Amino acid sequence: MNSNATRTRNRAVVLTGLGIALLVAVFLSPFASQNPDGLDRVSEDLKFSDKAAEEPPAQKLPFYQVFDEYALRGVPEQLATPIAGLVGTLATFGLAWGLGKLAVRGSDERQNHESE
Amino acid sequence: MVDVFSLTCSLYPLQWVAPHLALHIPDGFLSLPVMGVTWVAAIALIAICLNKAQAEYQDRTVPLMGVCAAFIFAAQMINFPIPGGTSGHLLGGTLAGILLGPWAGSLVMSVVFMVQSFLFQDGGITVMGANIFNMGLIGTFLGYYLFRGIRQAIGRNKLAGMVTGAAIAAWVSVMVAAIATALQLAISGTVALQVAMVGMVGWHTLIGIGEALITVATVSFIWRTRPDLFYRPPQAATSSLRRSLSTR
Numbered sequence: 320m321n322s323n324a325t326r327t328r329n330r331a332v333v334l335t336g337l338g339i340a341l342l343v344a345v346f347l348s349p350f351a352s353q354n355p356d357g358l359d360r361v362s363e364d365l366k367f368s369d370k371a372a373e374e375p376p377a378q379k380l381p382f383y384q385v386f387d388e389y390a391l392r393g394v395p396e397q398l399a400t401p402i403a404g405l406v407g408t409l410a411t412f413g414l415a416w417g418l419g420k421l422a423v424r425g426s427d428e429r430q431n432h433e434s435e
Numbered sequence: 436m437v438d439v440f441s442l443t444c445s446l447y448p449l450q451w452v453a454p455h456l457a458l459h460i461p462d463g464f465l466s467l468p469v470m471g472v473t474w475v476a477a478i479a480l481i482a483i484c485l486n487k488a489q490a491e492y493q494d495r496t497v498p499l500m501g502v503c504a505a506f507i508f509a510a511q512m513i514n515f516p517i518p519g520g521t522s523g524h525l526l527g528g529t530l531a532g533i534l535l536g537p538w539a540g541s542l543v544m545s546v547v548f549m550v551q552s553f554l555f556q557d558g559g560i561t562v563m564g565a566n567i568f569n570m571g572l573i574g575t576f577l578g579y580y581l582f583r584g585i586r587q588a589i590g591r592n593k594l595a596g597m598v599t600g601a602a603i604a605a606w607v608s609v610m611v612a613a614i615a616t617a618l619q620l621a622i623s624g625t626v627a628l629q630v631a632m633v634g635m636v637g638w639h640t641l642i643g644i645g646e647a648l649i650t651v652a653t654v655s656f657i658w659r660t661r662p663d664l665f666y667r668p669p670q671a672a673t674s675s676l677r678r679s680l681s682t683r
Contacts, residue, residue, distance in 0.1 A: 329495060332661060336502030344509035352514040352522035357642055358458050360521040361634035367626045372463035377556040389512060389555050404512055407550055408505045415504030415546040419497035422488040422542060
């Protein structure tokens with residue numbers, strides 16, 4: 320297969336996939352249900368939600384100065400969650416790509432040799 | 436639209452009161468031994484995945500790992516309401532397994548939980564081992580192999596096999612994740628086993644249906660557009676692809 324065509328195809332997958340993820344994170348996140356979710360609800364019903372640490376270690380990280388859960392600090396509410404979604408999605412994308420690059424040391428050349 | 440917008444704004448304050456947890460366990464819910472065991476299990480499986488990734492995958496999988504992680508992170512932000520005043524969201528482990536296989540799928544899920552915990556205080560750092568195990572690895576391993584068995588039984592090259600396997604595996608993985616979480620909470624002495632089990636299994640029976648729907652929708656979309664991307668693609672995918680791609 321033409322390697323240029325392959326590259327174009329794969330770029331299309333990345334752009335489409337990342338695009339969909341960003342659309343979801345930015346435009347759907349404000350409409351997410353605010354109801355307590357599974358474990359949250361159970362911990363309230365069964366009265367053990369107060370066992371959650373009041374000052375969890377994550378609040379000592381510098382990121383806590385920037386994000387209060389899925390909300391960017393210091394911007395209007397309507398923007399806080401979409402921006403958090405945008406940053407989180409891009410960070411996840413980049414880290415998973417990076418980890419993949421470190422973990423997968425094979426190459427497409429190897430695959431080409433196999434198919435020859 | 437204006438109504439929805441103002442409604443959203445008026446709902447925002449609730450977010451501060453009731454943080455997103457889903458199945459995300461916060462710091463403080465688990466005892467030291469339970470944290471230790473789940474950390475060891477998670478790290479051991481991730482180590483195996485790192486080894487297997489090196490042996491089994493090629494460079495072209497790497498961008499797909501980024502995309503899959505981004506999508507699952509984004510999808511996990513979207514809590515869908517379920518009857519009874521609760522909500523749930525996609526876990527995504529089974530989806531990651533179907534797309535990338537259990538090895539790269541597990542790595543992707545681990546990244547998602549790390550970002551959520553470190554950046555957004557969603558899911559405790561001390562209990563991240565448990566969260567990675569429950570919401571990630573149960574899906575990428577149990578979910579994936581269950582999917583694979585069902586798909587094989589129905590027909591590897593049939594959409595029906597893919598969809599049936601994905602739906603059942605997604606639902607089962609959520610149920611098992613809920614059971615695992617209830618067990619961990621009970622062993623930690625946080626709550627009595629029986630009530631925890633009833634509550635967790637009860638709500639997640641419904642949340643699992645959401646998981647199955649989103650997983651099936653995504654898998655079907657990939658089947659229609661780029662079936663060659665699957666970890667174990669249908670045999671027809673590669674040959675038909677060449678024709679369709681030249682026009683793209």
